[in-house]
Amino acid sequence: MPEYLIYFNQSWVGDHTQEWFRSRVAPSTAVVEEMKQAGVYVFAAGVEENGPIYTADPTQGEEVAVTDGAYVDQPDHLGGFAIVRVDDDEAAKYWAAKVAEGCGWPQEVRRVW
Template identity: 65%
Template sequence: MTQYLIYFNQQWVGDHTEEWFRSRGPLARAVVDEIKAAGAYVFAGGLEEDGPIFSADATSGTVLFSDGPYVETKEFLGGLTIVDVPDEETARMWAGKIAEGCGWPQEVRVIK
């Protein structure tokens, strides 16, 4: 079995009404429940936009903690799901279901 990270950047979500987001919640939770029932679930969760956000950098030989994201960027991780599946085809299937449930694109990467 191989673990795959299925994730999205917050900027891929787009602008929607609160009602739209509330309508997507049950759909997204249903997909997570389906992943669990299939025995492929490792982890799933969304990330808080407003913090706390901090970074740890040890490249100087001493750990330096800084508030805020490490680099200035226009995109940041919004949420993720990790599945443990037998092949890429199954990972694609789950990514498609998550994309349909959430209503925005997902990206998939193998965890090594």
């Protein structure tokens, strides 16, 4: 059964109040629970926005260079993701829509191979 990555960039979230974000906790948590109950859940997580970032780059010499900071400083960065194991693209799109509705911002979905 194929696996799909459902994800969003932090810039897609938009500017909202803390109250609005708190209002998204219950519906987004409910979607995760629904995925678990349906047997499609593999993993889901948000990415720390202000946490440490490291880059591992094998193109800078004979050894892999591991440095502090993003590989490319850009406004778009991964905000969170879920991995689901479902039968087909239609099921993946269904769960992406549920996640988008629960979170309140757009999601992309791609097959993992």
